[in-house]
Amino acid sequence: MFFDFVKRNSRQTRKENGVYFASLIVSIMAFYVILSLGEQDVMRYLKTIESDAVDRLLLLIPVLYGVSLVFVFFLVYFANRYQMQQRSHEFGMYLMMGMKQSKLFLMTMGEAILNSIMSLCIGLPIALFITELINLTTSRLVGMGIVGHAFRISWVGILLTICGFFLVQLLAMLILSFKLSRKEPNELLHEDKDKSQSTMTPKWGVVSLLSGATLLLGTIFLCIAYGMAILYLRNFDYSIFALILLIGIMGTFIMFRGLGSLIGFYVMKKGKSTTGISMFTARQLQENVLHQWSSLAISSLLILMAMVCFAFGTFTALTNDAVSTRTVDYTFNDEKAEIQAVVQSEELAPYIEQFYGMALHNFYASEDESTLNFHFAWSGLMEEISSATDSEAKNILINNFSQKGNPYFISLSSYNDMLQAAGKEQIVLADNEVAMYSSEVTGAPYDVLKDLLQKEPTIEIADKEYTLASNLYSDNIVADRAITLMYALIVPDTLFTQYFDVVDTWLWNMTLKSDFVKEKGLMQAMLEVDQVLNTMDVQFESYLASMGRQLFYTVAATYTTFYLGVMFLLIANTVLGLNFLMQQRSTRSRYETLVMLGANVHSICLSARKQIWLYFILAITVALISGSFGIWSLLTALPAAEFNVRNISVIGLVVLLFIIIEVIYIRMIQRKSDAEIQKLNDID
């Protein structure tokens, strides 16, 4: 009998409160998505080539799980609080009719458990579906259709999802039930009556003056945080970073605290000229801001975090992609004769398209009695650097080029071989011209250097002056990391051979047949060749390792940041949305009065929708302003992404995703609000 009662209530809740159930289901998805990361095709595949890094990431999952527990707890707590508030009148009636507190407690807990089971039944399949979707999209994006896709269920993930979900749900309900049990029935019965206007009541003028001052203070704080972010965030310093965060967070809170007065001021000014219920709309919004400033601030900060997460995830994905251009598939490191034997062997020969030596050498006398002139100076370039406008980048360059020690020389023909194999245009050097090379060319100093190269600065080699070509080259000269060069010079073969014997070459590059790569896909093709090479006694490194590493970091960073971003966004929205609905509920009698004074239900719905828009936009706008500073300083710290059509469309997609999530949420809350208001119209 009692169980039937619980069951009926639970069904009622499900039917009446989509928002509540949506929140529970989102929580379940949040758990499973992060717990099943190890089962994703990409991760399983990367395990085979970068097992260390992947294992380290998988060790991080419990941490992420813990973080999710905390965030999901807030989500569930809020959803349940809303639910309880909606039903407080009902609970009050039960108590008035003589239900014991303990029985009421049992009833609410029973319902919570039943609701949880229902949500799991709906949520788990959805979670499986979503992870599968993510799985397919990532492997598609990464270009791993070839890896072989299998639908996998992470049983441990499901188990932990169920445990985690029950944990947060029961904890939230325990806290709420405890609070409920301390209330008098009468309090419950009138819970949804208006709370008095405590913030606005006494000495309205003083209050508004004070909150105006807080608004100003908050804004000043935020501006200081922004200013500091611009000035100091680039040379990253933890204490400054913490200070910026502290001031920014304080500023956000204080600003929202004072924002109500601004709306009050607006209402006063507009007072005379408004018709319709826009006055009511503005006052409701003002009250919301005055009462909910702290959750507005929290939501705004969460949205800010979500934005930064999205930006970070997107840009890591884009920049890593930009760096990982493939030029060489394999690099061998041995004597020419040995390598040639391997390359020409029956097993390997069918795979090979290009094979060439990468002739490079440090420009210094290897034997003391050398008669050659090893004089080298960056003289002309240094002059150009010194005459550049002062900047941090300039100082770094001066420091780099005044280091003792001579650069590496790369022979032009080797470099051109590499370019040709990669299908790129070859370099042509003029007389007395050499080209500058660096393995890594992102960052401000390199930008300055690129500009300076346009001025054709000179350098001295032996007793001759050479001009530097106007391009800075940075294509990978080896497959992975056999050698990295900070600054090197690509020199004509005549100059190179004057000093070094081509026979001394110790790096040998190889590329795979493009038909073969096309047929199998790069990863699969390399995996096959790797296996062949492993049977031979030869030292090699393959582009696969470099690709795998980059892919791993991209996937891991993007996945986790997007995950966190979506979580932050959902929680922020839930807090905002449910807060709004709760306020609307507790001020229900005002809406009734409006109907009796002749406002039609449609215009009241519009007013509520407008309130919802404004309420959300308030939080989003502040987040957006802070976010643009945050993202801007984040981007200056990250290597710059190219702004080509593809990247812009990716960024556009992410922005679209953000907007879609927001709009869906706002529409959902508006629908719920409409439904509540429609009830006012029921006259019989």
Added chain:
Amino acid sequence: MVNASNKLLEVKEVHKVFGKGQSETKALKGVTFDVLPGEFLGIMGASGSGKTTLLNVIATMLKPTSGQILLEGQNISSFKGGQLAAYRGNHIGYLFQQFELIDNLTVKENIVLPLAIHGIHVSAQEQQLSELVNRFDIEELLNKFPSQLSGGQKQRVAAARALISNPSIVLADEPTGALDTKNAKVLMEKLSEHNQLHRSTILTVTHDANAASYCSRILFIQDGVIFHELRRNVLGESQEAFYERIVMVMAQLAGGSSNVL
């Protein structure tokens, strides 16, 4: 809208049944009466006799099960959504026992709310506003919020709100129910002043014989039908005398006597 019979409100054979089958309650069992323009009409009766139901039906908050309600010749009981909204607050003003002021609007905003809702510019009614504000003695309160007011002040603000749009009729359900004797007296005085000066029509439900003595006519309702009517003598019957007559009828009502004067 002029109507031939010069009746402002006609209530014709109104029935109201709540619930169905076993739990059916017949709250109104055929109520018929007219209200003339400028009348200050009181409705009295025992608890549960159907007063609030009758008022709500006239107020368009409830639909009658059968019967008609004509306001200025229009059958408002058949109105729907938009038509209803156009009447509420504009042609009909309300006064409630619990005031029902919107507590996050200032007093002034509350008073002009019906105008705003119906798209009338406040400046067009500035004259009206200052007159009402003076009459109900609330000039000092205009920029305060309802929670800063006493009950009596709240009800006077509510009265100003009910009258601001010059409604054809003001409906009041126990307007003095939540007030002390002094404040109840002040409110009724102000209302009757306004009624006499502007020939505004007011229909009020009340338990309180004192409050009822301000009316020009009183309908007594029992078990869902009108059972008696008292009219204050036009030729200078004092309020005290009228009060005595009301108290007498009430005593008979309570006594359950079926034949009253």
